Amino acid sequence: MTPIIGIDLGTTNSVVAYTDVDGLTTTIAGTDGRRIVPSAVHLPAGADPVVGERARQYALMESDRVAQFFKRGMGEKVFLPDGSPFEVDGKAWSPEELSSLVLRKLKQMAEQHFGQPVAKAVITVPAYFGEPERAATRDAGELAGLEVVRIVNEPTAAAVAHGVDQEAVAGKALVFDLGGGTFDVTIMSVGADHSMEVVATGGDRQLGGVDFDRLILGRIREAAATQGVDLEADPWTLSEAMAAAEDLKHELSDTQSATRRITAGGRPMLFTLTREELDRLLADKLQEVEDTVRYTINERAGLKPQDIDAVLMVGGSSRIPAFQRLLARISGREPKFSRNLDEDVARGAAILAAKLGGELDARSQLASLPTPVDAASHGLGVSIEVDRAGNLANEVLIPEGTTIPASVSRVFGAASEGQTHVEVVLNEGQEHDLEFVRELGRATGALGQPVPMGYPIRVAMEYTADQLIVVKAYDGQSGRFICELEHRYEGRLSEREKHAARAYLANLEVG
Amino acid sequence: MGDTAWLTRSEITPPRTEAKILEFFGIPPGTLHDLDEHIDRKRRSWHAKRNGVSRGGRERARAVLELIDQMSKNLKRGIPVDDEVAGAAHAAVADELAVTLENLWSVIDDLLANDDYDRALQVAMEARRRWPDSPRPSAAYAWVVWVGWQADYYLRQSALEEGLRQAEQALRQPMTDPRGPEGTATWESRLGLLLALERPQEVLRAAEEAETALGSLPAHMRAHRAESLLMLGRAEDGMVEAVRAVIAARGERALLAALRARCAAMLVRRVVQELLPITSPEGLARYVEAVSVAAWCARGVPDAEDLVRVHRLWAAQANQRVFAGSWELRSFFAICTAFISLLLHNRARSRPAWHVYVQGPDVGQGWELVGRTSFVRAAHRAVENRLQWSGDGQGRR
Numbered sequence: 020m021t022p023i024i025g026i027d028l029g030t031t032n033s034v035v036a037y038t039d040v041d042g043l044t045t046t047i048a049g050t051d052g053r054r055i056v057p058s059a060v061h062l063p064a065g066a067d068p069v070v071g072e073r074a075r076q077y078a079l080m081e082s083d084r085v086a087q088f089f090k091r092g093m094g095e096k097v098f099l100p101d102g103s104p105f106e107v108d109g110k111a112w113s114p115e116e117l118s119s120l121v122l123r124k125l126k127q128m129a130e131q132h133f134g135q136p137v138a139k140a141v142i143t144v145p146a147y148f149g150e151p152e153r154a155a156t157r158d159a160g161e162l163a164g165l166e167v168v169r170i171v172n173e174p175t176a177a178a179v180a181h182g183v184d185q186e187a188v189a190g191k192a193l194v195f196d197l198g199g200g201t202f203d204v205t206i207m208s209v210g211a212d213h214s215m216e217v218v219a220t221g222g223d224r225q226l227g228g229v230d231f232d233r234l235i236l237g238r239i240r241e242a243a244a245t246q247g248v249d250l251e252a253d254p255w256t257l258s259e260a261m262a263a264a265e266d267l268k269h270e271l272s273d274t275q276s277a278t279r280r281i282t283a284g285g286r287p288m289l290f291t292l293t294r295e296e297l298d299r300l301l302a303d304k305l306q307e308v309e310d311t312v313r314y315t316i317n318e319r320a321g322l323k324p325q326d327i328d329a330v331l332m333v334g335g336s337s338r339i340p341a342f343q344r345l346l347a348r349i350s351g352r353e354p355k356f357s358r359n360l361d362e363d364v365a366r367g368a369a370i371l372a373a374k375l376g377g378e379l380d381a382r383s384q385l386a387s388l389p390t391p392v393d394a395a396s397h398g399l400g401v402s403i404e405v406d407r408a409g410n411l412a413n414e415v416l417i418p419e420g421t422t423i424p425a426s427v428s429r430v431f432g433a434a435s436e437g438q439t440h441v442e443v444v445l446n447e448g449q450e451h452d453l454e455f456v457r458e459l460g461r462a463t464g465a466l467g468q469p470v471p472m473g474y475p476i477r478v479a480m481e482y483t484a485d486q487l488i489v490v491k492a493y494d495g496q497s498g499r500f501i502c503e504l505e506h507r508y509e510g511r512l513s514e515r516e517k518h519a520a521r522a523y524l525a526n527l528e529v530g
Numbered sequence: 531m532g533d534t535a536w537l538t539r540s541e542i543t544p545p546r547t548e549a550k551i552l553e554f555f556g557i558p559p560g561t562l563h564d565l566d567e568h569i570d571r572k573r574r575s576w577h578a579k580r581n582g583v584s585r586g587g588r589e590r591a592r593a594v595l596e597l598i599d600q601m602s603k604n605l606k607r608g609i610p611v612d613d614e615v616a617g618a619a620h621a622a623v624a625d626e627l628a629v630t631l632e633n634l635w636s637v638i639d640d641l642l643a644n645d646d647y648d649r650a651l652q653v654a655m656e657a658r659r660r661w662p663d664s665p666r667p668s669a670a671y672a673w674v675v676w677v678g679w680q681a682d683y684y685l686r687q688s689a690l691e692e693g694l695r696q697a698e699q700a701l702r703q704p705m706t707d708p709r710g711p712e713g714t715a716t717w718e719s720r721l722g723l724l725l726a727l728e729r730p731q732e733v734l735r736a737a738e739e740a741e742t743a744l745g746s747l748p749a750h751m752r753a754h755r756a757e758s759l760l761m762l763g764r765a766e767d768g769m770v771e772a773v774r775a776v777i778a779a780r781g782e783r784a785l786l787a788a789l790r791a792r793c794a795a796m797l798v799r800r801v802v803q804e805l806l807p808i809t810s811p812e813g814l815a816r817y818v819e820a821v822s823v824a825a826w827c828a829r830g831v832p833d834a835e836d837l838v839r840v841h842r843l844w845a846a847q848a849n850q851r852v853f854a855g856s857w858e859l860r861s862f863f864a865i866c867t868a869f870i871s872l873l874l875h876n877r878a879r880s881r882p883a884w885h886v887y888v889q890g891p892d893v894g895q896g897w898e899l900v901g902r903t904s905f906v907r908a909a910h911r912a913v914e915n916r917l918q919w920s921g922d923g924q925g926r927r
Contacts, residue, residue: 095585147581149583221578221581222581223577223580223581224581307577310570310573310574310577311574311577311578311581313570313574314574314575314577314578315578318574318575318578319578397583407890407891407919408901408907408914408917408919409901409902409907435891435898436891436892436894437894437895447583448582448583448584448587450579450582450587452538452587454584454586454587454590455579455582455583455584455587455590455591456582456583456584456587457583457584
């Protein structure tokens with residue numbers, strides 16, 4: 020039997036797990052005993068890439084050769100904040116290629132663990148990821164030599180792991196997933212049989228533990244400056260300060276005050292940070308998180324905070340007490356923690372992988388667990404004219420959260436007198452304003468004859484289980500077919516680019 | 531606009547008065563009692579857009595969130611009070627910066643250069659308390675409020691009024707060098723704050739007094755006078771004064787660029803857009819003239835040129851004739867008469883572009899040529915609601 024692994028491909032850390040036929044889930048460790056692999060890739064000159072902790076340690080020494088946080092650019096050509104490509108020795112590395120190296124590392128760990136090849140995986144992504152980002156994640160898996168059986172939302176996976184470990188409460192659950200680089204909030208409807216349905220999602224693609232570390236680092240930098248020391252002047256000092264910032268953040272989850280020693284300007288400097296100071300540093304981030312949580316509950320899910328029956332905290336950064344207090348204040352309930360904050364997403368993915376593999380022992384607890392249903396991650400709509408000046412807006416036909424497969428049909432009117440053609444523009448996004456949606460494609464068809472303004476035109480949209488969107492326009496009176504638009508969510512890379520990337524990566528060994 | 535249309539509003543056209551900012555946050559239709567809730571709702575809604583699927587939309591949302599943050603802080607800031615606690619805080623800031631009556635202007639200039647308006651105001655207030663008989667602290671206070679208002683910092687009506695009172699008080703007292711930088715800055719504060727309080731008639735009177743007191747009116751005060759004239763509906767006089775302001779700034783490169791940008795923006799907002807939509811040949815002539823003055827003012831300043839460009843294009847093309855008849859009939863007659871009638875038919879059924887635009891989509895394909903042109907739409911964006919044919923709210927494709 021070929022094992023199907025579950026992978027949490029995180030912004031800062033990644034984890035791989037496996038669930039056996041008896042329903043027992045194991046987080047797989049590497050040869051160094053570590054179960055958490057930093058999502059960092061070092062591309063040394065004249066040597067093979069290195070993934071993980073060793074690569075992360077090089078981040079400051081050889082910053083131009085170490086890629087981190089590339090998940091924030093998934094689905095796009097570049098991921099660096101300034102919009103420039105990440106180039107090493109003349110090769111521009113895409114987020115998909117870099118992610119594929121992390122996935123290869125995880126695949127290698129699993130193969131060493133099982134002593135046999137691994138070819139299939141379930142990979143998790145943030146709930147707010149659009150379809151292009153999901154397709155890019157599939158591409159990364161493919162480049163790593165993995166068949167991606169399914170892409171699963173991180174909060175869903177975490178909720179599955181938590182529900183299996185501890186009895187889930189039937190009702191509305193809020194999953195708060197604050198990781199190293201991204202933040203997700205998901206409202207789920209949990210059935211008495213542990214079935215799960217995503218009601219609404221929200222998130223922030225630029226918010227996570229690494230941002231909090233930077234705030235603490237800024238505070239250390241100020242303290243050093245008062246002693247006449249410029250942290251930026253010495254990469255070793257900066258590296259030490261960054262590590263100290265992360266350590267302080269971790270320690271302040273348990274204590275009220277923490278101190279670290281930093282060698283600055285050739286002499287030791289003690290830096291103390293209290294929890295109160297940390298809360299003040301995080302004030303803006305807390306406000307952003309509160310905004311996202313409240314908006315997701317009120318506007319997206321159409322609920323009130325008191326309708327939430329349980330709050331589940333996931334992701335390493337949710338250990339920060341300020342976020343726990345925030346969630347308690349919003350929901351009026353004490354948040355629960357998943358048993359292992361850093362690993363539960365991968366464990367949930369592994370459980371779903373085992374379910375999808377269909378080889379679970381019928382007596383296992385997991386055999387009766389319903390598989391979560393797929394839902395549209397974003398709304399799908401078409402452009403329509405909203406006034407006689409020709410201003411356009413997105414009319415959502417399939418709202419976000421709709422269970423897939425889905426189909427819908429709506430009748431519109433011809434925009435102008437004597438109109439002879441219809442142009443169908445397919446958009447992704449829930450917003451009405453076209454500035455906030457992404458155009459996926461367009462098609463034009465002839466009406467056959469000039470029609471009066473307001474003449475009925477029927478638009479039918481179908482979103483199939485295999486991620487195909489079909490939009491068809493018909494004459495609203497005669498029923499005659501006018502035009503059709505098909506869009507399949509595919510990654511940004513063409514087959515040729517994927518072939519070239521595969522050939523290039525095949526020559527590299529990941530260390 | 532519906533009850534929640536304010537949620538999607540993403541801009542506040544300058545000048546950003548308190549009333550406009552409250553409107554940005556949905557007051558009215560809400561009341562001041564709803565302010566906090568409306569600020570939260572608006573921020574949350576744009577926060578969600580910041581994580582949308584479109585990169586351009588995300589960047590736009592980021593900019594709007596900054597605006598929401600800045601404007602909500604301004605609304606909540608209000609006028610500082612001289613109570614015991616605040617007074618102690620002001621004294622502490624003044625002590626920390628070692629403020630004396632002699633170095634007051636330089637301390638305040640440094641703080642303003644670093645956008646530290648809060649501390650600049652605290653220093654000025656403390657100076658007023660310490661040296662009540664000197665005009666300098668009042669002048670400095672007025673200057674801080676005026677500079678802050680220009681930077682969208684101080685917006686409460688009461689803060690502007692207090693700044694104006696202080697400027698007038700300083701000008702009533704004898705200054706060491708009334709025509710020097712301190713005197714000029716105080717007149718500038720007085721005129722500017724009168725304009726901020728939308729009292730154009732008083733600006734004109736104060737400008738005359740300033741001209742007498744200073745010997746001649748500096749360029750930026752001429753711009754205040756130009757704007758006041760425009761606010762009073764005296765478009766011709768305002769345009770002439772705007773041109774004089776730009777001419778007076780020649781020789782000072784930074785000031786010239788700033789004045790060109792300001793005058794161009796003021797003319798577009800208060801004259802050019804007011805002349806749209808063009809509904810008569812006379813209206814067209816006035817529009818063309820106003821656009822040419824605005825374009826002259828904008829010359830050499832990229833942002834200002836961008837602002838005027840759509841109007842320049844429309845002014846150049848608004849009188850071009852566009853076929854506004856039936857294209858099918860034209861083809862039919864042309865074929866029947868071996869194309870002899872084509873010229874006559876074209877001439878008889880053509881209209882100036884402005885005429886076609888103002889008539890609206892019922893004109894047919896001729897309107898499509900004009901009304902859907904990007905620069906024509908951009909030029910009319912601010913005045914679309916004045917067109918009879920716009921905004922019927924019917925969704926069509």
